[in-house]
Amino acid sequence: MDSKNVMIIGGGIAGMTAARELAEAGLSVDLVEKSGFLGGHAIQYTCKATSECLQCGACSVEKMLKDVVGNDKITVHLSTEIETIENSNGYSIKIKKPAAFIDAKKCTNCGICYEKFKEDDLILQGYSKNNTPLYAVNREKIEENKIALKEVCPEGAISVSDTASFEDLTAAAVVVATGFTPFNPERKGTYGYNRFSNVISGLDLERIKRRNGFLARPSDGAAAQKIAFIQCVGSRDENLGNLWCSQICCPYALRTAESLKHKNPDLDVTIFYMDIQNTGKSFPAFYETCKDDIRFIRSIPVDIFPVENDNLNMRLFDETEGTPVMESFDLVVLSIGIMPNSENKPISELLGLALDQDGFFQNSDALNKTSTSNDGIFIAGTAQGPKNIAASMAHAGQAASGVLKYLGVTE
Ligand SMILES: Cc1cc2nc3c(=O)[nH]c(=O)nc-3n(C[C@H](O)[C@H](O)[C@H](O)COP(=O)(O)OP(=O)(O)OC[C@H]3O[C@@H](n4cnc5c(N)ncnc54)[C@H](O)[C@@H]3O)c2cc1C
Ligand code: SF4
Ligand code: SF4
Structure with missing residues (x-):
């Protein structure tokens, strides 16, 4: 050995x-x-x-x-x-x-297979050009698509009989x-993830930005103008039995909000939170800077429901006034956390x-x-x-x- x-x-x-x-x-x-x-x-x-x-x-x-x-x-x-x-x-x-189905030695990363089958989710694309090959066959979809796949690669790099x-x-x-596994926001049913198109997770937000270069609303592709982040989705939640703080969702929400505001100063961003988790030496100072650009509301919304133009109404309890409040947003980002x-x-x-x-x-x-x-x-x-x-x-x-x-x- x-x-x-x-x-x-x-x-x-x-x-x-x-x-x-x-x-x-x-x-x-x-x-x-x-x-x-x-x-x-x-x-x-x-x-x-x-x-x-x-x-x-x-x-x-x-x-x-x-x-x-x-x-x-x-x-x-x-x-x-x-x-x-x-x-x-x-x-x-x-x-x-x-079975890999794509021969890494023959694949030239031309992307023809991806262009043809991306809508069907049959060919997956990696996120970095440093991955070779950059494409992979989605194993869950191969059975019903074997014939179409056989023909698509001009280099003959795809072999459907791979074992x-x-x-x-x-x-x-x-x-x-x-x-880790990211928290599945469908488990917080009242937020309507996967039911309302403009309720997305923090992970979806990253993928949308990577694909489009800006934060496009899933419903119509328009740039979001009024965004809410809801913190602690899946973390620090007694009902779910997840008592830990995921540590990463406050920093990613604040950094994302700041970077979006930098590109579009008119963007309206609100962060709904319980506590903002201070992570790292420079974070408290960064949080103070964020307060100039972002509205922070110490309340976690109760539920969300869709209104006209696929916008979203959010119901929450205003702790200072002691009254229920309703507000509308055109995109809601659920700050999901880290699960085992x-x-x-x-x-x-x-x-x-x-x-x-x-x-x-x-x-x-x-x-x-x-x-x-x-x-x-x-x-x-x-x-x-x-x-x-x-x-x-x-x-x-x-x-x-x-x-x-x-x-x-x-x-
Ligand atoms: C929405 C969101 C946004 C975030 N944003 C930031 C940010 O801006 N900045 C930041 O610092 N952190 C951020 N984080 C945290 C960051 O994602 C983690 O710190 C980082 O991904 C941890 O890396 P890892 O290698 O431990 O785990 P992972 O990234 O989960 O990688 C684990 C790898 O192991 C593989 N694997 C799993 N099981 C097996 C198996 N049985 N056999 C072989 N391979 C296996 C997986 O496929 C995966 O490739 C964010 C997290 C979330 C959820
Ligand atoms: S980092 Fe922030 S959003 Fe994430 S679990 Fe901790 S307190 Fe909640
Ligand atoms: S913000 Fe800084 S650390 Fe983050 S990707 Fe850009 S250059 Fe790198």
Whole structure:
């Protein structure tokens, strides 16, 4: 067994950071990512700079992706999952690669397949040009579209008869960087997500901005003029049993609002909140600046219903006046938070690791948040609990240091 080979599960910012750190220390890394693209959730985010950088961290993901893809010590396994793992003098791991359907060696990234099938959701597009190939076949849609798919690629890179394959790998240590699942806002039924077209989530907002270059209303593509953000959607919610603060939704809502206002000073933005979470040294000063441009209302709306022109009426309780209030907006953004990855239970059983009471991976040593009950397995990023991009990178750096010590590379 190669004693200096490390397996990283999850190719988001945490997994990529750990991979790069370990490769720079001279180790070989297998980076296993279950989706067709590296970068995790954060590769979808847009720059939130105004006349200055607001330190949202989005650009660091793109930079890390470049470093990982170009690193010959890192082998990236896309659309791949761990089938079995055994621990005897290191780890013996079987990985499963479901049929990819697109041959990365033949695909030229021309995008013809995507243009033809994007409306049907049959071909998916990655968020970064550094992903190769940039396109993937949506496995859930392949059965009924095999004939059409066969003909579309001029390079012959799409093969609908592709089948799953398995590979046996070994690793002296493992890093679990499987990330989080965003809160599904449909669970807050009174907000009408997926029923009212102009109620979107924070994640939808990023995707819309990336696709259109501006914040277009889903109903008619017009630039939104009067926007409400509702904070703590899915987090700090006793009814849902989610008592934790996700840490990231206040900063992303405020930075997004500031960056939108910078581009369109006439934009009307209101943030409905319980408490604004102060994260980081410079955040309190930034929050003070935001108060000049953004209206903050300390109340969480009760419900939302549609009115003419697909606008939205919001009902809330004015705590200062002690009266119910109604106000209309043309776009409502639900600031969804970080939930444990919905697959944490099977992954934890596969690896023999414990989860904490909320469902995130439990660190075994209170003073070392990357530790697990299994000496050769480390946790990195939001798999362990809510974190922003910078904190996920720092945590992954600590996990990589733990691996290097465990393998005797450093003291
Ligand atoms: C709406 C929203 C906006 C945000 N905006 C910001 C922002 O502006 N700035 C900021 O700093 N932070 C922001 N965040 C937080 C940011 O998304 C996280 O800090 C970051 O994505 C964490 O990275 P990660 O690698 O831990 O997890 P993820 O990004 O979730 O990546 C995990 C990766 O592991 C893969 N994976 C999962 N399970 C498996 C498996 N079994 N096998 C193989 N691979 C697997 C996933 O496919 C994914 O690629 C935001 C979060 C949300 C919800
Ligand atoms: S605002 Fe965010 S993406 Fe833009 S330069 Fe600053 S950190 Fe990078
Ligand atoms: S960061 Fe803000 S919006 Fe998110 S859960 Fe914490 S307090 Fe609520």
